[in-house]
Amino acid sequence: MLESLRNIFKHLGGGFLYAFLLILRTPVDTLLCIINALFLKGVFEAMEQGTPEALARCCICFVAANGFVFLYNGILWGEFAVFSARMVGKLRLKFLDALQGLPLGRIEAMTDGVWITRGNADVKMTWDLLSGALNIPHFVFAIFRIAVASVIMYCISPLFLVIELAVIVPHVFLRHRYVVKPAEQLIQKAQKETEQTAVVASSLLAGGDTVRIFEAEGMLEDYYTESSLNIVRTRLKISVRKAWGEFMQLLLGRGGYLLLFLLGCEMVRRGGMNFGSLTAVLQYRGAMVAASMMLMNSLVEIKKNSVGMKRMEEVFDDKQ
Amino acid sequence: MSIHLSEAVFGYDEKKILDKVSLRVNTREHIGILGASGIGKSTLLKLLAGLYEVQSGICEVAGEREPVKIRKKVAMVMQTPGLFPLSIRDNITCGHPMSEDKIRDALRAAQLEEWVASLPDGVDSIVAERSGNISGGQAQRIAIARAIAKDAQVILLDEPTSALDEETARAVMKTLEYLTQGKTVVHVTHRPETLFGYDRILELKEGKLVARESEKYI
Numbered sequence: 001m002l003e004s005l006r007n008i009f010k011h012l013g014g015g016f017l018y019a020f021l022l023i024l025r026t027p028v029d030t031l032l033c034i035i036n037a038l039f040l041k042g043v044f045e046a047m048e049q050g051t052p053e054a055l056a057r058c059c060i061c062f063v064a065a066n067g068f069v070f071l072y073n074g075i076l077w078g079e080f081a082v083f084s085a086r087m088v089g090k091l092r093l094k095f096l097d098a099l100q101g102l103p104l105g106r107i108e109a110m111t112d113g114v115w116i117t118r119g120n121a122d123v124k125m126t127w128d129l130l131s132g133a134l135n136i137p138h139f140v141f142a143i144f145r146i147a148v149a150s151v152i153m154y155c156i157s158p159l160f161l162v163i164e165l166a167v168i169v170p171h172v173f174l175r176h177r178y179v180v181k182p183a184e185q186l187i188q189k190a191q192k193e194t195e196q197t198a199v200v201a202s203s204l205l206a207g208g209d210t211v212r213i214f215e216a217e218g219m220l221e222d223y224y225t226e227s228s229l230n231i232v233r234t235r236l237k238i239s240v241r242k243a244w245g246e247f248m249q250l251l252l253g254r255g256g257y258l259l260l261f262l263l264g265c266e267m268v269r270r271g272g273m274n275f276g277s278l279t280a281v282l283q284y285r286g287a288m289v290a291a292s293m294m295l296m297n298s299l300v301e302i303k304k305n306s307v308g309m310k311r312m313e314e315v316f317d318d319k320q
Numbered sequence: 321m322s323i324h325l326s327e328a329v330f331g332y333d334e335k336k337i338l339d340k341v342s343l344r345v346n347t348r349e350h351i352g353i354l355g356a357s358g359i360g361k362s363t364l365l366k367l368l369a370g371l372y373e374v375q376s377g378i379c380e381v382a383g384e385r386e387p388v389k390i391r392k393k394v395a396m397v398m399q400t401p402g403l404f405p406l407s408i409r410d411n412i413t414c415g416h417p418m419s420e421d422k423i424r425d426a427l428r429a430a431q432l433e434e435w436v437a438s439l440p441d442g443v444d445s446i447v448a449e450r451s452g453n454i455s456g457g458q459a460q461r462i463a464i465a466r467a468i469a470k471d472a473q474v475i476l477l478d479e480p481t482s483a484l485d486e487e488t489a490r491a492v493m494k495t496l497e498y499l500t501q502g503k504t505v506v507h508v509t510h511r512p513e514t515l516f517g518y519d520r521i522l523e524l525k526e527g528k529l530v531a532r533e534s535e536k537y538i
Binding site: 207 | 366369370371391392394395396398402404405406410413414415416463466470
């Protein structure tokens with residue numbers, strides 16, 4: 001996929017700016033998590049020690065730090081939105097240009113409808129992959145967040161990290177095995193069925209004369225209904241798999257939280273750590289869990305949208 | 321009388337394509353209609369096929385005047401085969417109940433039997449004109465097999481070989497001979513040589529049908 005990404009940016013340009021903006025955006029979520037954790041730690045410590053000055057300092061720092069991150073993020077988003085709009089326009093133009101340069105046999109191998117769908121869907125998929133929610137940006141953010149949260153947790157107590165990993169790793173494995181992978185296959189099936197429905201619908205419209213003379217309306221309607229029902233059935237199966245995922249998240253996610261909380265309380269009772277540090281640990285734990293989910297969901301979306309990017313790449317490369 | 325067109329008028333908006341056209345075609349008569357491209361030959365055929373309705377005048381085909389009823393009595397082979405992206409079987413039956421023997425007969429008459437037998441899924445193989453798994457000649461033959469299977473009284477041909485190379489066109493013409501045997505045929509074309517042996521040849525000129533010397537083409 002990296003090769004395809006490089007290839008797409010070779011055609012489009014702007015690869016370095018994209019990478020630069022992505023790097024600048026990466027620490028935002030992690031920073032917010034650290035700010036929250038430090039704030040809670042500071043607040044609880046100040047309350048324990050009964051120092052209103054420390055509490056006030058904590059609140060002022062919290063507001064200032066959040067303000068800074070929001071401002072930073074806002075400016076970056078603004079820049080990224082402009083960059084995105086330009087790149088989508090460029091992508092469309094490049095696609096049209098590449099299409100005009102394709103060998104005629106390659107164009108005629110597919111119907112106009114398929115090319116129009118590709119012009120819209122593949123451009124969208126490619127740009128979603130590069131900038132959309134739960135795609136490459138969130139994949140990078142998630143990895144960074146997991147890495148930073150793991151290091152901080154390890155520094156607070158290696159045992160916390162071990163417990164958290166003991167919950168997260170099976171969760172990720174089970175979710176991937178029983179939710180993500182089957183859902184991914186079902187999504188592909190639904191896409192194929194959607195294409196089939198579009199082909200039948202275009203036959204009804206484009207082949208109108210033949211349809212009427214040979215009274216083929218009934219047959220095409222039957223196929224259309226069948227493939228539409230298949231789409232509904234497949235989407236229902238996807239929803240069931242997703243519901244299983246939610247259940248797993250509830251069971252393992254909450255289980256891990258409870259385990260960590262009980263261990264932390266015991267450590268607080270024995271004087272091994274204060275309550276402020278425990279709340280901070282729970283914040284990092286939350287960040288790790290959320291980032292793991294984000295990572296898994298991003299992998300699914302990336303895989304799905306990279307199909308569109310691959311097709312775009314083929315069109316770009318086949319241009320004569 | 322198989323086709324009776326009297327003072328038929330048809331046009332798009334202000335432009336008259338057919339201006340008081342009259343035509344009588346006897347049962348089992350084969351007539352050819354010549355005319356330059358864009359003159360309205362296909363429009364005339366679509367009127368006879370019940371795809372369009374005359375704005376004034378009479379259009380009667382196989383005793384029917386209602387377009388929906390006319391469509392039941394005709395089969396048409398067009399310049400582009402208009403295949404559905406479904407199986408060969410579906411393209412021939414169009415979803416109507418049909419025996420295996422009838423499908424096989426239609427395939428044999430359209431000289432497709434051997435080719436279909438060589439396909440892994442036989443008559444259930446999926447065909448799509450633009451998918452590259454079928455040639456122009458094969459696609460047109462499937463369209464002819466579909467028309468043969470319909471067994472209509474009136475056969476309408478709209479330049480069925482014009483999109484094919486010379487050799488393929490000759491082979492397709494042979495299968496058309498089977499399709500048109502014993503039927504009333506109206507064949508529109510701009511190529512007189514495809515009307516060899518036709519009973520009458522007319523020409524569409526400025527919205528009117530005029531007779532041509534058929535001997536010229538025989």
